[in-house]
Amino acid sequence: MSNNSQKSILDNLIDETRSAGIEPKQDLWSGIESNLNRKQEPQGYRHAFWYGALAASVAIITFIGGWQLSLQGNSEHSSALYTLAKQMNNEQTKQVNQLVLGYQNAGYHQVSQGMLSELEQLELARKEITQALKNSPSDPELLDLLIWVNQQELNLLNQSYQANDQRMQEI
Numbered sequence: 365m366s367n368n369s370q371k372s373i374l375d376n377l378i379d380e381t382r383s384a385g386i387e388p389k390q391d392l393w394s395g396i397e398s399n400l401n402r403k404q405e406p407q408g409y410r411h412a413f414w415y416g417a418l419a420a421s422v423a424i425i426t427f428i429g430g431w432q433l434s435l436q437g438n439s440e441h442s443s444a445l446y447t448l449a450k451q452m453n454n455e456q457t458k459q460v461n462q463l464v465l466g467y468q469n470a471g472y473h474q475v476s477q478g479m480l481s482e483l484e485q486l487e488l489a490r491k492e493i494t495q496a497l498k499n500s501p502s503d504p505e506l507l508d509l510l511i512w513v514n515q516q517e518l519n520l521l522n523q524s525y526q527a528n529d530q531r532m533q534e535i
Contacts, residue, residue, distance in 0.1 A: 425455055429451075429507075445506075453490060460521060486513055486516060490510060490517070493510045493513060497510070
């Protein structure tokens with residue numbers, strides 16, 4: 365259907381409602397037009413950068429960890445896991461700070477107190493896992509657990525800002 369035929373159908377419908385005596389109290393077209401002209405950013409683009417950065421960081425950390433483990437012998441394997449865990453913790457801290465800064469720059473408010481306490485618990489778990497890896501360095505499952513905790517921390521942070529964003533949109 366072309367624009368002209370759609371316009372003529374719309375005009376006919378408007379004329380029919382006016383002839384039936386249905387008339388708005390005020391001119392609504394200016395408000396409709398301003399809402400149509402307002403630029404709206406799709407939801408997916410807002411967080412796409414951070415998800416991409418997260419994926420790239422995990423890939424880099426995995427590559428570096430595998431590379432370091434392949435270069436070092438079994439006697440150095442334990443210290444390599446601990447070193448890798450420390451590097452992962454440093455990267456995690458940078459990612460969390462960048463994520464929070466990105467949300468703040470986008471105009472989002474800080475997360476709720478309940479979420480903050482959960483984020484603190486995950487950070488404490490990360491430190492305890494790293495210490496456990498230092499004490500028993502021959503357990504590579506601790507490194508997997510550390511990766512999982514780091515991912516959960518980032519997911520919780522994203523969810524808390526998204527939940528805050530949804531509450532703000534409802535207001």
